[in-house]
Amino acid sequence: MSSDHTGKPKRSGAGQNKQNGGKRPQGRKRSRGRVIRRTLLLLLIVFLVVPAALFGYSYYNSEVPHPADLRNSQIATIVAADDATVISRMASAEGNRVNVTLDDVPVHVRTAILAAEDRTFYENPGFSVRGFVRAARDNITGREDAGGGSTITQQYVKNTVVGSDRSLERKWRELVLAARMAREWSKDDVLLAYLNTIYFGRNSYGIATAAQSYFGKPLADLTVEEGAVIAAVITRPSALDNANDSDALRARWNYVLDGMVEMNALRPSERSDMVFPTILPFDQVPDPNAATGNEGLIRAQVVRELERVGVDQEALDTRGVRIVTTIDPKAQDAALTAVSDIMTGEPERLRTAVVSIDPQSGAVKAYYGGPQGQGYDFAQAPLQTGSSFKVFGLVAALQEGIPLSARYDSSPVNIGNLRITNVAGESCGVCNIAEALKRSLNTSYYRLTLSMSNGAQKIADAAHAAGIPAEIPGLPGKSLSEDGGAPETGIVLGQYQVRPIDMASAYGTLAASGIYHEPYFVQRVVAADGEVLYERAASEGEQRIEKAVAENATQAMLPIAAYSRGNSLAGGRPSAAKTGTTQLGDTGLNKDAWMVGYTPSLSTAVWVGSENSEAILNRWGSSIYGSTLPSSIWKNTMDGALSGTEVESFPWPDPIAGQAGVPTYEPPAPVQRAPQRQSPSQPSPVSPPQVQIPQLPPPPQFQEVEIFPGIRIPLPVR
Incomplete structure (x- = not known):
């Protein structure tokens, strides 16, 4: 404590305050300013320096993908073989x-x-x-x-x-x-x-x-x-x-x-x-996944094939792919027009399938499995083939060295309780197997099957070699067999089920002189950036049936289109074909009707039936046969697809057992009986007695037969 000039003591603080004009001490001010500065610095560090540092660290340690690496979902476009005609489009959930x-x-x-x-x-x-x-x-x-x-x-x-x-x-x-x-x-x-x-x-x-x-x-x-x-x-x-x-x-x-x-x-x-x-x-609003017509069925086949060849879903969803198919716009239009023209006015419950394949490559040129894009695909449906399967019986016989000149009785076949006849009792007497094929005689081909050792199995093997798959989706076990075992003799009459696409393919093998080509839909897949993701390699095929066998079978089939109600191709174009019909139980009505045939450059199978294996009747109430609606659709499809192309001929075959091609058919001679010699002691009768040849009563037009106890098959007709 100090004193002033009066000698009175004074408080240091008071005097200091007066000297400082009543303000707070300088040191305390400096201390508070220091706290504020430190706080601001801390805030700066927390809200600016640290975020900036973190940002810099994150910035330099992050990787930004290249634009091409960020693939988004895109529409995949399916086009015809011309790479221009759009068939369908596909989009993922976020890919349209x-x-x-x-x-x-x-x-x-x-x-x-x-x-x-x-x-x-x-x-x-x-x-x-x-x-x-x-x-x-x-x-x-x-x-x-x-x-x-x-x-x-x-x-x-x-x-x-x-x-x-x-x-x-x-x-x-x-x-x-x-x-x-x-x-x-x-x-x-x-x-x-x-x-x-x-x-x-x-x-x-x-x-x-x-x-x-x-x-x-x-x-x-x-x-x-x-x-x-x-x-x-x-x-x-x-x-x-x-x-x-x-x-x-x-x-x-x-x-x-x-x-x-x-x-x-x-x-x-x-x-x-x-x-x-x-x-x-x-x-x-357009829906890229809407496929209300037949194009939806083509798209489904394309997707399945892409999966098999390794083009995965991610590529379809993100690469903007263009899928070039084998579908020929001209052939496809011919098939669709044929179905529309022929089936217009017919009962609505009738269903149709049409498949056309290039025999030289296996490329599917036209495809119709039904009118609904999301509906059932009848081109992939297992169906009884009727007499169109007799062709494989002929192939099996030719492979056994049985020539087209071999003759078989066409009268009814009786085996125990089994009786097999032909449509309307038709017969050629004892005629060659080419003539019997043209007339679609069940009895001749049943006898042909029985004449071969293990004939039913040989027919199944011939069909498998031609292209009928050993396993068919929708059918249990092995195809063309009885519960996975050996086939029955009725195989030659079309007892077992086959898909229309398989019939077109198998007949195509015969058209290619016995060379099999797997049927396919996709030619190539190209991404939006031009990268080719898939391209089908050219194939020479596989010689599965001897050349002479296939070409002799073709010769036997040449007259059939004209024989089937005049359905030969326009301009006299040669074709090999076979009709087929299967009946509905013992109703006397039919349930499946086929026409399958080919030229050297196109094989087409046509089926007409119903969704639930019902009786098939035309607009006039008459039964439908292979030679009626299916043959008309087949002819129009083939004529439309091949119009303007070169008329091709089939090669002349090498002989089998000394016979090449179809031998000349000679109708059986009428039965003549020599007059009886008369004894000199007997008077001559006024008139010789008429000799009556016993005739079996005419069988019903259609019937279901029992081959073995508990096993019944429908007899197919032409």
């Missing part, structure tokens, strides 16, 4: 998109997108700090509408790389990758990737698909008003659809157009004259 180039997008549509989603796109660094902070705040507070404020770059990263789950970690990755992407990608690349990726509502992914979904027109044809609609729906695609909330969509549409004015992309005078465009009703 067709990628376009930036030049394909009109400038006014691009500007509308920027006005709606990111007006500073070409200037910003790829991210919005303000948007990130707002998203962080909303996520922390649990707001339902958390997010928003993202740039186009951020939206693209979210859609293709980091996903859309609500977390700060995901948002951080989005920010880092967007910043790096903005430096490593060009702005045009980012915009294009965005336009090809985002969802526009109406199950539409990518801007090209959106143009079709909202306005039913190509992207290049969108007007300014229409482009603004598509841009407007991006923020809330489902909620803003015209069918759900047109007022909200109109408000957003106006926002987009006003933005275009602000960006100097649209003059105010133009803007004021614009009217909200008419949007396509939702029920008229």
Whole structure:
């Protein structure tokens, strides 16, 4: 304590306060300032330095994929063999998109997108700090509408790389990758990737698909008003659809157009004259997976084949593939026209299948399995073949060295309780097997089968060699067999089930002089970037049936198309064919009718039947046979597919057992009896007695026969 000039002591603090003008001590001020500075520094470190450091670390340790590496789902297109005619399209759940180039997008549509989603796109660094902070705040507070404020770059990263789950970690990755992407990608690349990726509502992914979904027109044809609609729906695609909330969509549409004015992309005078465009009703939106007609059945076969050859689903979903099939537009149109022309006016419950195959390659040229794209495919249905299977009985006989000149009795066959006859009691007496094939005589071919050691099995083996699969989908066990065991003798009469596609293929083997080619639908698969993912290699095929055998069988089949109600091909074009019909139990009615035949360049199988194996009757109430509707469809299909092509001849065969081709048919001579010699002691009768040849009563036209106890088969007819 000190004293003043009066000698009175004074308090040091009071005097100090007076000297400092009543202010606080300088040291305390300095201490508080130091705390503030340290606090600010700490805040700087926490909110700026640390995030910046983390951002830098994340930035330099992240990898931004190349645009080509970010494959999005796209439409796969199936085209015909001409690589132009579209058969069908396929899309995954998020794949109904067709990628376009930036030049394909009109400038006014691009500007509308920027006005709606990111007006500073070409200037910003790829991210919005303000948007990130707002998203962080909303996520922390649990707001339902958390997010928003993202740039186009951020939206693209979210859609293709980091996903859309609500977390700060995901948002951080989005920010880092967007910043790096903005430096490593060009702005045009980012915009294009965005336009090809985002969802526009109406199950539409990518801007090209959106143009079709909202306005039913190509992207290049969108007007300014229409482009603004598509841009407007991006923020809330489902909620803003015209069918759900047109007022909200109109408000957003106006926002987009006003933005275009602000960006100097649209003059105010133009803007004021614009009217909200008419949007396509939702029920008229094209569905890339809709295949209501027969093309859907072709698509199903293509997909199965692609799986077998190793083109996986991911490639189909993400590569924008173009699948070039073997379908010939001309042949396909001929088949569809034939079915339509011949079946129009017939009972609606009748069903038809048509398959045409190139015998020289196995390529499926025409395919019709029914009118419903998502329905049952009758071209793949196991069906009884009737007398069209006799051809394989002939092949088996020729392989055994039995020539076409071999003769067999055509009278009824009686084996125990089994009686086999021909249609309407037809007979050729004892005639060669080529004539018996033309007339489709059951009795001659049943005897032919019995004459060969283990004949039924040899017929099955011949059919398998020609192309009938050992196992047929939909049938248990081994095909052409009795419960997986040995086949019955009725195999030659078409007792067992075979698919139309297999009949076309197996007959095609005969057309190719015994060389088998596996039937196929897909020629090549090319990705949108030009990479060939699959191309079928050319094949010389496999010689499964001796050349002489196949070519002699062909010669026996040459007269049949003309014999079957005049269904020979136009212009005298040579063809080898066989009809077939199977009956419905013992009803006297038919349930399956076939015509299968070929030229050197096309093999076609036609089946007519019903969905539930019912009796098949035509519009006049008459039974349908192979020589009626199926033969007419076959002729029209073949004529249409082959019109304008060279008329080809079949090669002349080498002989089998000294016989090449069909021998001349000689009808059996009438029975003549010599007059009786008269004894001189006996008077001559007034008139000689008439000699009556015993005749069996005419059998029923159709019947079901029992080959062995408990085993009954329908007798097929021509």
